[in-house]
Amino acid sequence: MLARVLAKPGYTGQLVGREALESSGVESLIYPVQRGIVKDWDAMELIFxxxxxxxxxxxxxxxxxxxxxxxxxxxxxxxxSQMMFKTFCASALFIAKSAVLSLYATGHLDGVVVQIGxxxxxxxxxxxxxxxxxxxIELPIGGRDFTEYMMQLLRDNGSKDIDLQNAKDVKERLCYFQLGNGKSAMIGKEKFLVxxxxxxPDMAKIVAVSLQESIVNSVMKCDASLRANLFKKIFLTGGSAQFPGFKDRLQQEVSRLATGFEVNVLTPPDQKNSAWTGGVILGALDTVKPLLVNKGDYEKGGLSTVKEKCFFSQV
Structure with missing residues (x-):
């Protein structure tokens, strides 16, 4: 649930999403969701x-x-929940776990979803x-960290005019990039380092534990009867999971640590939008209807009803 909006007082007449990114002369951009948590509710309401x-x-x-x-x-x-029912007067609400939706998109009900947001x-x-x-296991690293690291690497390599949006484009295209002032930035080792x-992880001190170690730790915490099946179905999702060779490298690294297990890292047909695809599948099933939270349910039970129906019990 990522959104970008143009920062202006009062949020009146603001540009949202791609329009905000592509507009020139902007003062700043607001990212209402940071590390998966909404930090600016006024901006989030504008997004909705x-x-x-x-x-x-x-x-x-x-x-x-x-x-x-x-x-x-x-x-x-x-x-x-309050925003959906009170501000937008939704007839019903369901809050799903994005990783579970991504798994539904693959046609499986068991596996490990590695979701890079x-x-x-x-x-x-x-x-x-x-x-x-x-x-x-959640790691505080994602696509924006890659973008910032790419910008740092390119600036260190002499591309002083590159900004965050330029770096994002370079990261996604992994090729030569023509800057607005006519200068070019050559991408060499940067596309591998990012x-x-x-x-x-010690390359940039963002996280203390590597992705492969975290995957193995997560699976090994599960019941012993589940581990072999989970290692065989590791699904890699998210826009930043699409680097060429990333899947094969991850499988190699996990296999090296998960001795005695067969390891398969798989990718859904549409890695970037797999949660959306899974949501479409789930929304079409009759089995989801009893789980919907309507306004009356929410007024009676509040948060506890939402968590119970949507399986969001915290641990």
């Missing part, structure tokens, strides 16, 4: 208004499904369609 207007739908006529990380504070679940990477073991909450942050 923009989404509903863009889709040309009235929330009062719809059930709203939100996807969130597994480990989020109760206060965030409650704030989102904008500011957080989640490693979520899932058994029979339910996240094993107590064994989830994703290497996951495998050698």
């Amino acid at each position: 208004h923009n989404i509903f207007e863009g889709l040309k739908v009235q929330p009062k006529d719809r059930c709203i499904m939100l996807s969130l990380n597994v480990r989020i504070p109760d206060a965030m679940i409650e704030e989102l 904008d500011g957080i990477t989640s490693i979520v073991p899932i058994n029979q369609g339910y996240a094993v909450n107590e064994n989830v 994703p290497e942050l996951f495998f050698k």
Whole structure:
């Protein structure tokens, strides 16, 4: 749930999303979601208004499904629920775990979802369609960290005019890049060093434990009867999981640590949007209907009802 908005007092007439990024002369950009947590609720409300207007739908006529990380504070679940029911008058609400949705998109109900987001990477073991909450590991690293590291590397290499958006484009394209002032930046070792942050975290001191170690730690915390199956189905999702060779490198590193287990790292057809695809699948099933939280449910039971129906019990 990443959103970018143009920072102006009062949020009146602001640009949202791609329009904000592409506009020139902006003072700054607001990122209301940081490390998976909403930090600016006024901006978040603006994002939702923009989404509903863009889709040309009235929330009062719809059930709203939100996807969130597994480990989020109760206060965030409650704030989102209040916003959907009180501000947008949604007819019903369901809050899903994005990693579980990503697994649904693959057609499986068991596996480990490694979800690389904008500011957080989640490693979520899932058994029979339910996240094993107590064994989830989250790393405070994601796509934005890669972008900032790419910018630092390029500036150190002499590309002093590069900014954050330029660095993001370079990161995603991994090729030569023409800057607005006509200068060029050559990409050499930088395209290998950026994703290497996951495998050698001391390169930038962002996280203390590597991705491969975290995956093995998460699986080994699970019941012994589940481990072999989980290691065979490690699904790599998220926009920053698409670096060429990343999947093969991750499989090699996990295999080196998970001795005695067969390791398979797999990728859904659409890594970047797998949670969305899984949400579409789940939303079409009749089995989700009893789990929906309507306004009456929320007024009676509040946060506890949302957590119970949406399987968001905290550990």
